Amino acid sequence: MARERIAIIGAGPSGMAALRAFESAERAGAEIPEVIAFEKQDDWGGQWNFDWRSGIDQYGEPVHSSMYRNLWSNGPKEALEFAEYTFDEHFGRPISSYPPREVLWDYIDGRVRTTNVKDKVRFSTAVRWVEHHEDRDIFTVTVEDLKNHQTTSSEFDRVIVATGHFSFPHVPEFQGIETFPGTLHHAHDFRGAEKLADQRVLLIGASYSAEDIGVQAFKMGARSVTMSYRSGPMGYDWPEGMEELPLLERFEGATVSFSNGETREFDAVILCTGYLHKYPFLPSDLALQSGNTIYPAGLYRGVVWQGSPKVYYLGAQDQWFTFNMFDAQAWYVRDLIMGRAELPTAAERTEHLQDWHQRFQGVGGDADAVRFQAEYIRDLIGATDYPMFDLVEVVRIFLAWKDDKKKNILTYRDKPYRSVMTGSLAAEHHTTWLQELDDSLERYLSTPEETDVEKAVRGVDTPDAPAPGNVRGEETPTA
Known part of the structure; x- marks a missing residue:
């Protein structure tokens, strides 16, 4: 009997987790399916693969990554650490709790650097269409080799969608915005705060993008930073020069009016207004349609598409946990595919979905949301051989991190946390985050x-x- 063929769409952290899950089983002596991953970028890493381009890439494709220069992790690395490959193992010593982008890319790359996993990825290859043939219950996946301009189709038994959901920006309309004479773009196209020096900056939004780009702009010398919120302010003790105002009502040239009657003039506007679940390579009956939520409807155990249970989604949730949650999902999907875990009937899956959705309705705030996602991960790991880790302690770290930000939004990245995997306390970086203007791996690991x-x-x-x-x-x- 021929081996099953598995298509993985995307080779960011979620796709890499799927590849690692199969590699782990193969390393332990199991026969695995034929796995092929398609990645439209020239290298893997997804969002962590920085590209200076914005809008359109060198192949005329929409740029996937929203990464920008001098981005440092905005959450403790101890909350995202792989349970089967630690930061200590990778770097040979403790590092600080908030590494920059290049360091995190090196970590996720290093986990599979010495394996043959990369041979399973077809880079610079965009998936154009997935067609499900219900009579044979197989999928035709059509892809384009972007370098050689060749389009090919092949058949697969199952499809893993691992493209993430932070690549297609949500761009709302604001009255008069077309009259604004300054620079205007979405956070997806933001590539660095250096150009915001001495600028009056408006960030529209009140979530992590607005928070991080706001403090980046302050760090790089913006004259002022204003963040406009819709439902409620972030409420940090902002330094002088940073403020929050309620939702803007209209633009009149460089002047912006807010709903509380105040006005401000700006030189630059950045829309931190979120992203869309968008899968242009999938027909509507296979495509997840959801807001940014920690429990999307239609996904059994957060990964199996109810309408076609040979389609799987990794990383489709809003995320507190990231890398280790992707692992938990990938290991479970691998075990379903390899027959190590049993897929319940459609009726049983519906009942499970309804039960978890009801639990999700009881989530009342961030603390509840973190605990909910921790229990979700516990449920997945319990069904696989992925190493269980101290989820209760990770929840405590998340809540302490939120408290750190409340105390000082500019210095929280300087605090060390202890690894739940190794027990080692993070090192203190040689330079405080506010002073550090070089985010390179070489600088980070040096002793200046x-x-x-x-x-x-x-x-x-x-x-x-x-x-x-x-x-x-x-x-x-x-x-």
Whole structure:
């Protein structure tokens, strides 16, 4: 009997988790299906694969990544750490709790760097269409080799959708926005805050993109940063020069009016207004249609498409947990495909969906949401051989992280946490986040010489050291 053929669409962290799950089983001596992953970028890593381009890539395709320069993890790495490949194992020593983008890319790449997993990925290949033949219960997947301009189709027994849902921006309309004379774009196209120096910046939104781009702009010397919220403010103790205002009502050139009657003038506007679940390669009967929620409707155990249970989604949820949740999902999907886990009947899956949806309706705030997702992950891991880890402690880390941000939105990234996998305490980075302007892997892992300014702050006499002052990037202000 021929081996099943599995198509994985996307080779970001979710697709890489699926590849790792199959590789793990093969390494343990199991015979695995034929697995082929399609990735339209030239390398894997998804959002963590930085591309300076915005809008359209070198092949004329929509740019997938929303990554920007100087992005550092905005949550403790201890909450996303792989249970079967730790940061200590990868770097050979503890590192800080909030690494920059290149360090995290190196970590997820390093887990499979010494395996043959990359041979299973067809890079620079865009999936154009997936057709389900119900009479034979197979799928025709049509792809385009973007480098060679060749379109081919082949048949697969199952499809894993691992493209994520943070690539197609949601762009609302605002009265008069077409009259704004400054720079205007969505957070998806934001590539760095350096150009916002001395600019009056408006961020429309009140979630993680607005928060992080806002403090990035402040760090890089923006003259002012205003964040406009719809349902409620983030409510941090913002430093001088940052503020939150309720939803804007209209633009009149550079002047923006807000619903509380106040007006401001701006030089730059960034829409931090979220993303759409959009799968242009799927027919409507296979495509998930959902808002950004931690429990999307139509996915049994968050991964199996109820309408066609040989279609699976990884990473389709709103996320507190990330890399380790993708692993839990990937290991469970692998076991369903390999017959190690039994798929219930459609009626039983519906009952399970309704039960979990009812539990989700009881989620009352962030703390409840984190605990809900932790229990979701516990449920998945319990059905596989993925290593269980201390989910209760990870929840505690998440809640402590939120408290850290409330205390000081500019310094929370300087705090170390303890790994739930190894027990080791994170190192303190050699430079505070507010002072660190180099996010390279080389700089991060180095031990730079202490500058005269740093010595002066410590009270060490130096020949021509300037007196410490309230200069952004030289001394960390208190929020």
